Amino acid sequence: MNDPLFWQHKSLEQMSESEWEALCDGCGKCCLAKVIDDDTDELYFTDINCQLLDQHSCQCSDYANRFAKVSDCVKITLEHHESFQWLPPSCAYRRLDEGRALPLWHPLRHNGDKTLMHRVGASVRGKTISETAVSGELQEFIAYWPLDECED
Numbered sequence: 001m002n003d004p005l006f007w008q009h010k011s012l013e014q015m016s017e018s019e020w021e022a023l024c025d026g027c028g029k030c031c032l033a034k035v036i037d038d039d040t041d042e043l044y045f046t047d048i049n050c051q052l053l054d055q056h057s058c059q060c061s062d063y064a065n066r067f068a069k070v071s072d073c074v075k076i077t078l079e080h081h082e083s084f085q086w087l088p089p090s091c092a093y094r095r096l097d098e099g100r101a102l103p104l105w106h107p108l109r110h111n112g113d114k115t116l117m118h119r120v121g122a123s124v125r126g127k128t129i130s131e132t133a134v135s136g137e138l139q140e141f142i143a144y145w146p147l148d149e150c151e152d
């Protein structure tokens, strides 16, 4: 990438497609099932992951065909800004959109290395159950760790 610090001086609107893609830390939190309280409209994360999520790498196992295979998989774009409401507080898109910086563990601060992100617990690694392995109501699996930004 010609401009490794692009995220510090470009707005989300100014970013190229490759820069936009590079912003994603690969935490996997947006691939968790969510619950919305009908009375309050409040959003809750669960610790249930999408069937296509690789629980170790925290990556989609079929990224190219994700929309064909998972009907409610959402592409994060500025055109669909409402999709930002589904993102966790640590998500790079949400943070930059809110005028905040990237977290210290973000791979873009470490030449793309995700080791620190996993080490500080900012990804879903080791914390989730696949939707193919659970039964019962989603409400039973509400989790608050996805809201943690894993920073001091």
Ligand code: SF4
Binding pocket: 023, 024, 025, 026, 027, 028, 029, 030, 031, 076, 087, 088, 090, 091, 092, 093
């Ligand atoms: S929550 Fe944000 S940073 Fe994490 S995987 Fe999803 S889009 Fe990428």
Ligand code: SF4
Binding pocket: 030, 031, 032, 050, 051, 052, 053, 054, 059, 060, 061, 062, 063, 066, 067, 070, 073, 074
């Ligand atoms: S299809 Fe892939 S990108 Fe979409 S929610 Fe599932 S694991 Fe995530």
